[in-house]
Amino acid sequence: xxxxxxxxxxxxxxxxxxxxxxxxxxxxxxxxxxxxxxxxxxxxxxxxxxxxxxxxxxxxxxxxxxxxxxxxxxxxxxxxxxxxxxxxxxxxxxxxxxxxxxxxxxxxxxxxxxxxxxxxxxxxxxxxxxxxxxxxxxxxxxxxxxxxxxxxxxxxxxxxxxxxxxxxxxxxxxxxxxxxxxxxxxxxxxxxxxxxxxxxxxxxxxxxxxxxxxxxxxxxxxxxxxxxxxxx
Numbered sequence: 001x002x003x004x005x006x007x008x009x010x011x012x013x014x015x016x017x018x019x020x021x022x023x024x025x026x027x028x029x030x031x032x033x034x035x036x037x038x039x040x041x042x043x044x045x046x047x048x049x050x051x052x053x054x055x056x057x058x059x060x061x062x063x064x065x066x067x068x069x070x071x072x073x074x075x076x077x078x079x080x081x082x083x084x085x086x087x088x089x090x091x092x093x094x095x096x097x098x099x100x101x102x103x104x105x106x107x108x109x110x111x112x113x114x115x116x117x118x119x120x121x122x123x124x125x126x127x128x129x130x131x132x133x134x135x136x137x138x139x140x141x142x143x144x145x146x147x148x149x150x151x152x153x154x155x156x157x158x159x160x161x162x163x164x165x166x167x168x169x170x171x172x173x174x175x176x177x178x179x180x181x182x183x184x185x186x187x188x189x190x191x192x193x194x195x196x197x198x199x200x201x202x203x204x205x206x207x208x209x210x211x212x213x214x215x216x217x218x219x220x221x222x223x224x225x226x227x228x229x230x231x232x
Contacts, residue, residue, distance in 0.1 A: 059117030083108035088145035092131030113142035179212030
């Protein structure tokens, strides 16, 4: 898989891409991640990538020219004419585990990080293929949500995790929140690990984990639990 990130402030992206699962996935050549500074694609003599909005209003808007040129350059350089071009914005659809799983099956993603007041609508009309939101909240820029997408997608790639079953038991993967987990010691300050987890009875343990996941989801996220119950 190849992932390209376009940003007006690419330095915000660097550190998280070089550590942990995402860093190891790149070392193993499971994913090729490249960052691009939109200023480098600007034809403005001052390398500006933003301007004031037509019709007035506060804030600045990312201009279309650097974004169009950057995407077209990446398409030509990669040889892929129809990669998914993703934009993170409050107006997008909620990003969830189901969407992360779908994206992990793609061969090439381009992520545009919004900044300032947003991006010229013509970019959204003619370049963007998917828009995602990360909750009913506004961030200073799209860099953090874009990194969340990268992390969520890369960890689902084959061999990205040392434990192949780990991703499949995460919250949301089966429509439920993951239930409680415990580790050693079995007794800590008078608080005990549930007996069932130490029983060695795999079927009882599986049933307990399922019950705990259902109870937690029903209590914390009744919307998810209703959706889970409605599955055929």
